[in-house]
Amino acid sequence: MRNPFIYGETVFGKNFCNRKEEIRRLKNDILSCQKIFLISSRRMGKTSLIKTAIDQISAKEIISISMDLEEFSSYREFLNTYLSLLVKKSTPENKILGFLRQVLSGLRINFKIDEIGKPVISLDYNQPISAELDSKIFNLPEIIASKQNKKLVVVFDEFQEILKLNRKNIEGKLRAHIQHHRNVAYVFAGSKRHLLNEMINSQDKPFYRIGPVMYLEKINEDIFLKFAKDKFETSGIKISDEALQKVIKLAENIPYYTQLLLHELWDSKIDKGIISEKDVQSVLSQVIHLYSQNFHLEWSRMILSKRQLLKAISLYGGKQILSGDYLEKNNMGLPSSVRRTLLSLVEDGYLDKENGEYFFTDILFREWIKRTII
Ligand SMILES: Nc1ncnc2c1ncn2[C@@H]1O[C@H](COP(=O)(O)OP(=O)(O)OP(=O)(O)O)[C@@H](O)[C@H]1O
Numbered sequence: 001m002r003n004p005f006i007y008g009e010t011v012f013g014k015n016f017c018n019r020k021e022e023i024r025r026l027k028n029d030i031l032s033c034q035k036i037f038l039i040s041s042r043r044m045g046k047t048s049l050i051k052t053a054i055d056q057i058s059a060k061e062i063i064s065i066s067m068d069l070e071e072f073s074s075y076r077e078f079l080n081t082y083l084s085l086l087v088k089k090s091t092p093e094n095k096i097l098g099f100l101r102q103v104l105s106g107l108r109i110n111f112k113i114d115e116i117g118k119p120v121i122s123l124d125y126n127q128p129i130s131a132e133l134d135s136k137i138f139n140l141p142e143i144i145a146s147k148q149n150k151k152l153v154v155v156f157d158e159f160q161e162i163l164k165l166n167r168k169n170i171e172g173k174l175r176a177h178i179q180h181h182r183n184v185a186y187v188f189a190g191s192k193r194h195l196l197n198e199m200i201n202s203q204d205k206p207f208y209r210i211g212p213v214m215y216l217e218k219i220n221e222d223i224f225l226k227f228a229k230d231k232f233e234t235s236g237i238k239i240s241d242e243a244l245q246k247v248i249k250l251a252e253n254i255p256y257y258t259q260l261l262l263h264e265l266w267d268s269k270i271d272k273g274i275i276s277e278k279d280v281q282s283v284l285s286q287v288i289h290l291y292s293q294n295f296h297l298e299w300s301r302m303i304l305s306k307r308q309l310l311k312a313i314s315l316y317g318g319k320q321i322l323s324g325d326y327l328e329k330n331n332m333g334l335p336s337s338v339r340r341t342l343l344s345l346v347e348d349g350y351l352d353k354e355n356g357e358y359f360f361t362d363i364l365f366r367e368w369i370k371r372t373i374i
Pocket residue numbers: 006007008009010011015016017018019040041042043044045046047048049191219255256257259260
């Protein structure tokens with residue numbers, strides 16, 4: 001029997017739990033061709049939610065293009081893939097050549113069919129990256145949508161990575177074009193909250209107030225609990241509510257870690273039939289053990305002030321860190337330098353902040369620190 005708990009990949013269909021309201025909102029915004037920012041800390045379920053929402057819209061109504069900006073190391077590579085996806089997703093193979101000639105005339109674009117019969121489209125190496133090229137590619141989604149009398153949705157996942165592509169002001173150029181698009185929805189998703197918030201909240205930034213912003217939160221605990229319990233039951237395994245609650249608490253209800261622990265629990269108990277709270281602890285220890293070498297290495301590379309702060313948060317949580325009490329209890333320095341360390345840990349991706357509270361983005365690292373360092 002296949003393990004019903006999936007982590008580390010996009011989940012959809014029966015592996016996707018609830019989020020009915022988020023799906024409804026996202027679908028509505030996509031269908032009304034908005035430019036949507038979808039923000040959450042890591043591993044909260046953004047990519048899965050976007051896929052689920054788009055899957056629920058009929059392909060007759062919409063063409064969808066998804067790109068993960070973490071995959072690109074240069075602006076040319078990004079443009080190349082964007083162009084290729086747009087053309088291939090919207091145009092039957094035998095019409096591609098005509099499409100390129102008609103819509104993208106003046107650009108040097110290579111088109112061929114590879115050994116397995118798939119079309120390959122790429123910018124010619126001699127095609128300079130010019131304002132004309134930007135313009136033609138960035139306007140392509142609206143042209144396609146109008147020509148085909150369909151809507152189009154473009155998903156830029158991990159959108160903050162656009163800031164790293166080695167060219168200045170790509171955001172500005174993108175915004176200048178897409179603001180005129182009426183038949184295209186854009187979803188800008190990402191997990192580096194401070195960068196994305198700055199993009200949309202600073203008046204001098206191109207994406208300032210471009211459209212609705214969705215902050216993806218955790219899945220309701222009771223609903224996740226029921227989702228998990230049903231999956232165990234279908235596999236003929238009994239699990240107590242206490243054990244499930246413990247998993248969700250340890251994982252801080254972050255979907256990825258909840259699924260990871262449930263996956264391991266399911267694996268360890270498939271022959272025995274019943275799971276208790278004690279099993280949760282032992283599975284957690286096994287998982288931490290698997291990662292402990294990496295954690296040791298990371299820890300050894302970290303400067304002392306960062307270690308001290310992570311240790312404190314693993315023990316006492318991440319509320320009111322800059323208060324006199326907290327600083328004193330943990331022997332920490334001046335609030336100004338602790339604040340700098342906090343920001344730096346957020347930038348490095350170790351911590352994130354929600355409702356004024358800092359938390360570990362990796363709950364396994366948190367548990368490892370608790371068990372090993374103290
Ligand atoms: N609605 C859901 N129901 C069940 N599990 C979920 C759900 N959403 C996310 N998960 C779990 O969380 C994991 C991460 O989901 P996903 O990749 O969609 O998150 P993300 O926010 O895009 O992550 P990242 O920040 O790494 O890009 C999935 O592999 C799955 O285990």
